[in-house]
Amino acid sequence: MAEAVQQALMQHGVLLDAEALVCASAIAGSVAAALPFLPQVQRLAITSLKGGWTELMSELFRAMAERIAAADQAGAESADESPTIGFAKPAARPLAGRASELQSMLIEDWAGEVAGSTYLEEKFRIPRSTLHRWQRRGEVVALRKGGRKHVFPLAQFVDGRPAPGISEVLAAITHPRLAWFWLTRPSAELGGRIPIEMLREDMIEDVVRVARSLS
Structure with missing residues (x-):
């Protein structure tokens, strides 16, 4: 699906560098693949959105960048404390550790x-x-x-x-x-x-x- 999106962008003359084109295609393909499996209430909320997509996507990308940066920093600190061989998969955050975070979120x-x-x-x-x-x-x-x-x-x-x-x-x-x-x-x-x-x-x-x- 990502490849199909990439071809469509190229055919419509979307001017992106090679790396941005690959990222945009992967993101668009992932969204299209995930949407049918969302709960109904979430799908309805998304389909009811009228306009404002650019601002919403900008906010999403900022949050993604911050999360990736935080994960990279946490991974680096973990590697300094406990060296591993090869690539180690980050451990999932314990559910109980999210209690205070959720309490403060809207x-x-x-x-x-x-x-x-x-x-x-x-x-x-x-x-x-x-x-x-x-x-x-x-x-x-x-x-x-x-x-x-x-x-x-x-x-x-x-x-x-x-x-x-x-x-x-x-x-x-x-x-x-x-x-x-x-x-x-x-x-x-x-x-x-x-x-x-x-x-x-x-x-x-x-x-x-x-x-x-x-x-």
């Missing part, structure tokens, strides 16, 4: 589409009393926003109820932000699949097993 920047109890009652027909009962029992992911207000990620609901297995994951990963962060990212222990998508497809056993191992 929910909208990482959690996907979320909504409060009013929206869920009007659009999903979930009574507030039911939603609060689920929250008290640890059966739904509720993310604190601001003082005492909570919002609820929409991707966790299937037919007006939390996806099966949510309560077991929350019992294993008791920090709600950590739990939702893990649920919405590809998991190496699950073959690169996204846990919340597996729960939505009733693939509960493997997801719960991995969540318990992480706890």
